[in-house]
Amino acid sequence: MRTIVKAENLEKTYRIGSVDVPALRGVTLEVEEGEFLAIMGPSGCGKSTLLHLLGGLLTPTSGRITIDDEDLTASSDARRTDIRRRKIGFVFQRFNLFPTLTADGNLRLAERIHAGSGGNGMGDAERRREVLRLLQLEDKMHHKPLEMSGGEQQRVALARAVVTRPAIILADEPTGNLDTENSAIVLNMFQEMNFRFNQTIIMITHNPEAAAMCRRIVQMRDGQIIAPIATIQI
Amino acid sequence: MLDLVAANIRQRPVRALVSVAGVALGVCLVMLFTGLARGMSNDLQRRSSNMRAELFFTRPGSKEMMTSTVNLSTKYVEELRKIEGVEAAVPVIRYISQGNRGFGYEQIEGVDWAAYASMNNMRIVRGRAPEAVDEVVIDETKARNNKTDVGGEIQIFGNRSYRIVGIYTPESGARIKMSLAAMQDALETQDKCSYILVKCKNTGEGRVVAERIDAALPGNKIQFTSEIILNIEKSIPYLGVFLKTLVGLSAIVSALVVMLAMYTTITERTREIGVLKALGASRGYIIAVIEQEAIVISLLGLVVGFTVSFVAGFLIQRVYGLVFEYGWTWAVIAALIGLGGGALGALYPAMRAANLDAVSALSYE
Numbered sequence: 224m225r226t227i228v229k230a231e232n233l234e235k236t237y238r239i240g241s242v243d244v245p246a247l248r249g250v251t252l253e254v255e256e257g258e259f260l261a262i263m264g265p266s267g268c269g270k271s272t273l274l275h276l277l278g279g280l281l282t283p284t285s286g287r288i289t290i291d292d293e294d295l296t297a298s299s300d301a302r303r304t305d306i307r308r309r310k311i312g313f314v315f316q317r318f319n320l321f322p323t324l325t326a327d328g329n330l331r332l333a334e335r336i337h338a339g340s341g342g343n344g345m346g347d348a349e350r351r352r353e354v355l356r357l358l359q360l361e362d363k364m365h366h367k368p369l370e371m372s373g374g375e376q377q378r379v380a381l382a383r384a385v386v387t388r389p390a391i392i393l394a395d396e397p398t399g400n401l402d403t404e405n406s407a408i409v410l411n412m413f414q415e416m417n418f419r420f421n422q423t424i425i426m427i428t429h430n431p432e433a434a435a436m437c438r439r440i441v442q443m444r445d446g447q448i449i450a451p452i453a454t455i456q457i
Numbered sequence: 458m459l460d461l462v463a464a465n466i467r468q469r470p471v472r473a474l475v476s477v478a479g480v481a482l483g484v485c486l487v488m489l490f491t492g493l494a495r496g497m498s499n500d501l502q503r504r505s506s507n508m509r510a511e512l513f514f515t516r517p518g519s520k521e522m523m524t525s526t527v528n529l530s531t532k533y534v535e536e537l538r539k540i541e542g543v544e545a546a547v548p549v550i551r552y553i554s555q556g557n558r559g560f561g562y563e564q565i566e567g568v569d570w571a572a573y574a575s576m577n578n579m580r581i582v583r584g585r586a587p588e589a590v591d592e593v594v595i596d597e598t599k600a601r602n603n604k605t606d607v608g609g610e611i612q613i614f615g616n617r618s619y620r621i622v623g624i625y626t627p628e629s630g631a632r633i634k635m636s637l638a639a640m641q642d643a644l645e646t647q648d649k650c651s652y653i654l655v656k657c658k659n660t661g662e663g664r665v666v667a668e669r670i671d672a673a674l675p676g677n678k679i680q681f682t683s684e685i686i687l688n689i690e691k692s693i694p695y696l697g698v699f700l701k702t703l704v705g706l707s708a709i710v711s712a713l714v715v716m717l718a719m720y721t722t723i724t725e726r727t728r729e730i731g732v733l734k735a736l737g738a739s740r741g742y743i744i745a746v747i748e749q750e751a752i753v754i755s756l757l758g759l760v761v762g763f764t765v766s767f768v769a770g771f772l773i774q775r776v777y778g779l780v781f782e783y784g785w786t787w788a789v790i791a792a793l794i795g796l797g798g799g800a801l802g803a804l805y806p807a808m809r810a811a812n813l814d815a816v817s818a819l820s821y822e
Contacts, residue, residue: 280735280815301739308737319732319819323464332461336736383736 227390227423228254228277233286235272235446246272247283248446256390257421259414261434264443270427271395273443277425278311278393279303291390308337312384312422316396318376320368326379327351327364330386337387354382357419358412374405381409385416392416394426398433410436462750465722472718473754479714480758480795481765483707487791488766488783490703493773494696495787496780505682507629509577510547510654511663513680514670525553527646529653531637533674537655540673542666544658547572548650550640551631554614564631565613567640567650570594576656577629583607584623590639594623599632602778614643654682704790711758711798715751719806723747730810731818740811747807748800755799759792 235247247269254260262270275281276288279295282303288295293306312333320329330351355361358378368376377397384392394413398406410433417424426437434440442449466473514537516529527550537546550567570586573579584607587594593611600606600621609621611633619635641647657666667679723730733743770781 275816278735280819304734304737304739307735308739311737313735315732315735315819319728319735321461321464321729321732323468324461328460328464333736336733336738336742339739 224255224257226253227256227258227291228252228425229287229289230273230277231287231289233273233276233288234284235269235276235281236284246446247276250286250443250446250448252441252448254423254425256423257417258439259417259424259437260426261437261440262425262427262443263429263431263434263440268443269446270443272446274393274395274425274427277391278313279307305339308339310390312387312389312392314377314380314384314392314394314397316399318368318373318380318400320376320380320383322368325365325367326355326360326371326382329368329379329383330354333383333387337389351382351386354386355379357415358382359408372405374401374408377401377405377409378412381412381416385420385422388420388422390423392422392424394424396427396429398428398430406430406433461746462753465726465750466753469722469725472721473757476715476718476754476799477757477761479718480711480755480799481762482714483711483798484759484762484791484795485766485769486707486710487704487787487794488763489769489781491700491787491791492766492770492781492783493779494700495784496782498696499782500780504628504630504632507577507579507627508654508682510545510656510682511660512655512657512667512670513678513682514546514653514655514674515651515678515680517676517678525551525651527552527644527649527651529650531648531650533653533677536674537653537670540666540669542657542659542662542669543655545572545576545654545656547576547654547656548637549573549630549652549654550637550644550646550649551651552614552640552644563613563633565593565633565635565640566631567635567637569637570634573634573654574625576654579625579627579629581623581625584621587622587634587636587639590636590642591617591619592622592639593619593633593635594625595621595634596628596632597624597626598628599778600624617643704794707791708794708798711755711795712802715754715799715802716805717802718754719747719751719803720809722750723806723810726810727813727818727821730813731815731821734813734815735819743811744804744807747810748803751799751803751807752796755796758799759795762791762795763788 230250230252233247233250237244237246250273262273264270272281276283283296286296290306291310295303295306298306321332324332334347352361355364358381360375360378360382363371363375363379368379371379381397398409401409413424413426414436416422426433428434514533531548534546534548537543547569552565554563581594582597584594595611605611605621607621607624611619611621613619613633637650641649655666655670657663663681670679730743773779774781
């Protein structure tokens with residue numbers, strides 16, 4: 224198996240006023256291609272900071288991140304954006320869909336951004352339909368987010384993240400706002416995507432049942448990965 | 458990208474409408490004022506070009522086309538007639554007052570009708586020439602605009618009532634004419650006039666005759682009517698400066714309104730901008746989304762602005778008789794102001810959005 228995400232001795236310190244607040248204190252992590260990984264830990268332990276660093280939304284204070292053999296930390300902001308566009312899909316706890324666009328419109332927007340200047344602007348309608356069918360959303364294609372339930376919205380958000388077939392999906396508590404039934408549907412979909420398209424998934428969760436569906440669980444506390452005891456290989 | 462832009466505009470219709478109105482206002486200001494200036498200037502020029510006289514004879518310091526000065530003695534008429542090459546000399550008083558409808562201005566001329574009409578090939582089409590001190594003749598355009606005719610009345614010099622005794626054609630100089638004596642009586646300027654129109658026996662002899670007049674009657678001002686007609690726009694004091702200031706203000710109004718609208722939009726959509734960044738949208742893409750929205754709003758503003766300008770111009774012309782003439786140059790300038798103002802106004806909010814921190818934007822409430 225090939226390592227697709229590699230974080231080496233990551234440190235991140237936020238400056239709030241005149242106070243330095245360390246969020247990550249030397250995190251080292253390797254994720255293999257096609258792996259489904261859960262990151263768990265108490266609030267404020269640095270999970271989201273780690274996810275944002277891996278997605279290139281933040282830059283570390285020190286340390287190195289490699290995504291699919293591209294050094295994220297040595298890249299400019301524009302280059303990081305480009306790597307994110309080509310290789311990474313995000314799923315958020317609060318769905319973050321565009322409220323003015325339909326489900327199909329949200330997917331098309333992601334396709335257009337993914338295509339960059341090389342796209343024809345139309346995207347791949349067949350692929351969108353296939354992804355929405357897989358997520359049992361075919362009949363919601365032309366619905367706007369406010370016309371859908373929370374579970375449906377999160378499934379659209381997942382569809383948006385996978386429609387461009389990114390190598391890596393970063394999910395920040397994707398079931399945090401869902402009931403048990405919808406959580407199960409979304410997690411099953413993650414597994415399906417992981418199995419069907421061999422996409423690498425790194426998911427933050429507080430839910431042990433959600434974590435149990437992953438192949439590996441990483442425990443964090445106080446800005447560090449607790450190793451090796453809490454790193455569970457399933 | 459356009460469906461996102463269209464959806465954003467549809468989401469906040471009132472704000473979009475206010476922005477469209479802002480751009481439309483800028484376009485209207487430019488179109489109406491330049492249309493009016495051009496229309497009135499061309500109208501004056503058309504009427505002045507019907508004058509057959511080659512020379513204007515005035516006192517130094519009096520203005521030519523926009524004057525109410527009555528400081529030239531009519532004794533010069535006889536002296537001018539004696540000069541070799543002069544066919545006719547006709548004294549004219551030109552009086553300018555505010556229009557009766559409180560908008561624009563009105564020109565009235567006092568002339569010896571027979572001599573003036575003979576010099577300028579004018580004729581009475583209905584009624585007769587003015588004789589008494591309370592009689593006037595008007596041209597066909599004035600009669601049509603005021604929906605009046607022979608037998609009607611017209612208020613001049615405030616609230617003095619004058620009877621319309623004739624309608625003349627073609628239009629030349631002021632649209633209302635009374636006898637020179639009547640005007641001198643009204644203004645209490647006996648034996649005075651504003652200028653004397655001089656017609657030469659040979660059209661090409663204007664310069665030679667002007668030199669003879671200058672030699673015979675030194676210290677006065679002699680001008681060629683052709684030069685005055687060409688410079689009518691320049692003869693209206695600071696018209697160019699006024700129009701340029703107006704264009705500048707219009708651009709500022711359009712840019713400020715769009716900037717304010719887009720700035721509010723950015724603040725409201727901070728979270729969405731964070732999502733765009735998370736999806737991998739480049740700074741250029743984010744700027745393009747916001748700029749496209751501003752350009753769509755500006756284009757709508759242009760359509761509304763031009764439509765309102767044409768309708769308003771038509772209505773003002775119908776009600777007040779003011780002439781509007783729109784030119785392509787000013788229309789292009791107005792369009793550039795609307796589009797440029799909108800695009801420039803949106804640039805700062807767009808750049809601010811593009812530079813937002815993605816994580817902060819995603820956590821924005």
